[in-house]
Amino acid sequence: MNERLAALKRMGFKLTPQRMAIVGYLEGNESHPAAGDIHRALLPEYPTLSLATVYNTLETLVGAGLLLELSVARDRSNYDPDVSSHSHACCTRCGRIFDVRDSAQTADAGIEGFRVTDVRTVYYGICGNCGSGH
């Protein structure tokens, strides 16, 4: 069984078809989809899948530490099944989000009276597809 599903089951969550579909869609997905992307992708096979269920499942997964929520785009959250430490590059023209495996700065930057739990770095710029003709 899928690792993430097993973890959900272990935590007492029910394994519904909707959750299995969403987790299956996320498995190995490197596109950093938004909630709407996931819903749109699964709708053909699950015509009654509610957008609320997508949001609920994503919230459950994030809460369980099985999924990362990214604040890279100004207007929506993107989700990342790769919970290992890495950064992202976001193309300001097409909006695509790419993985960047840099020397993860786990250093807490020594901020006075602030307990760092997470460091997020985003590189904004123009991706190969968008910058070719310029």
Place this chain on the structure above:
Amino acid sequence: MNERLAALKRMGFKLTPQRMAIVGYLEGNESHPAAGDIHRALLPEYPTLSLATVYNTLETLVGAGLLLELSVARDRSNYDPDVSSHSHACCTRCGRIFDVRDSAQTADAGIEGFRVTDVRTVYYGICGNCGSGH
């Protein structure tokens, strides 16, 4: 005259009372306010100030390079009149955003086929106010 206002004038923008008020409010402001914060703060003195005008002015200032738009919070943009290179720490409990003067990583991380124009790092965690009793 205010440096930012002078720059706006130089670029051919009209110096309206609304723009002067908004620029004045931002001057030296280290709280990283959102559009709604700015509108709320100025409304008592400018009762007819439209939220649309706040958004329009912020867009103008960002476009002119006189203001930074931050994607730190999940659900809103925050604005920073300090356009010098620095990072931010965001308290996940109270939402406050603090400046972090770290060794600015202008390194473009050498991402294959990606032209980096901006690097943004955010430290998420618990601030002094929120973490005292724990």
Place this chain on the structure above:
DNA sequence: TATTACTTTATAATCGTTCTAAATACGGAA
């Protein structure tokens, strides 16, 4: 198979942001 708490669903509500079109007023020209 019966039970029940958890889950899903459709829908409405909320919230930040953007759009629209009419009214206003800045700032250069006369």
Place this chain on the structure above:
DNA sequence: TTCCGTATTTAGAACGATTATAAAGTAATA
């Protein structure tokens, strides 16, 4: 100083993402 053209402001509607609601459905246990 007044006039004018156009940039700007305004109120309100529209929009898109997300969250809340309450009724209906179902996974998991005994």
